[in-house]
Amino acid sequence: MLQPYACHPEASRGRLFPEALSTFRSPFQRDRDRIIHSSAFRRLKHKTQVFVEHEGDYYRTRMTHTIEVAQVARTIAATLGLNTDLAEAVALAHDLGHPPFGHTGEDALAVLMRDYGGFDHNAQALRIVTRLERHYADFDGLNLTWETLEGIAKHNGPVDPPWSYALAEVNAMWDLELTTHASAEAQVAAVADDCAYNHHDLHDGLRAGLFTDADLCELPVIGACYAEVDRRYPGLDPMRRRHEALRRVFGTMVEDVIAVAQNRLRAxxxxxxxxxxxxxxxxxxxxxxLYQNLKAIKAFLFERMYRAPSVIIERRRVTAMVQALFPLFLDHPDLLPEDWQGDVAQALAAGAPRTELARVVLDYVAGMTDRFCIQEYYRLISPEDPAV
Incomplete structure (x- = not known):
């Protein structure tokens, strides 16, 4: 049963290109399914979540992170009487615009695009689902509902101008009311993102050896969860102890969000x-x-994981790769694949060809997976790692 403040599929503002309703699926279910079947979603499998020095099959990728976010979003949305399909669709799409190497790649591209309209991954996700996915006969993009596009654009809150060109472009096609808050479902997706990465970054940092369980026991919330496990299961195997403690941290975050939302909605x-x-x-x-406690945890992760010496070295290496590839393609667009040459021709025929060409190059580079970006650097720039 959906609450009055939920997004009801029958009241959707529809799609930019009208389509007949599905016999079996609601509009938001179709959005979710189109996102899952998109090329951009598949590429998340080989995109970085957080750089760690070691490589292994157990670290989160951008895709496994996204799946975890979607699971948490469905749980919270269902408990609050919200539309679980919309919350899941926004969660599944929220990182589609991430370039190779996660936030490291995003920072590098933001600098490179400074004179060409800027870059951020949320706006790029909108560009992907409205333009760059080219599989359907009747339209570019995925032709998602207004509510899903709104959620992708502003799940982290209102977006005040000036907007990046990609965000402004989509908003010009269809007013997403960027200066207001998003639906409760989109807000759920944003908080689910926080819950997921605060939890799994602790797991991945421990596995990478960047800090220890004893270090985490000194932190708020986490220390209490370890202490509870030790009381209930004295002498527990270390790996089971870790899992039991960190799943309690996860539960604490989710339960807190639900309790706060229920109280605010009642009031x-x-x-x-x-x-x-x-x-x-x-x-x-x-x-x-809890927000204050999470700030302390994030500060710990920032110092011990995101800015760990081994991670910094890797960040510099991959930043240099992006910084080398982008201007190469900008100066030699003929190096782009054949199926991108139509976009190149349109850009060169535009009124501001350098700017339009930079945006085509951005779309190409931002769509790369980590390993493809590294392969292209070795093929086109140097067989050796960049000096950093």
Missing amino acids: LEPRSVDEIRHMDGPIIRFSKP
């Missing part, structure tokens, strides 16, 4: 999704005490 009694959009803050969020 504010929103009667429609538009009331959710026009509130003075998000309806889905952590409690203030």
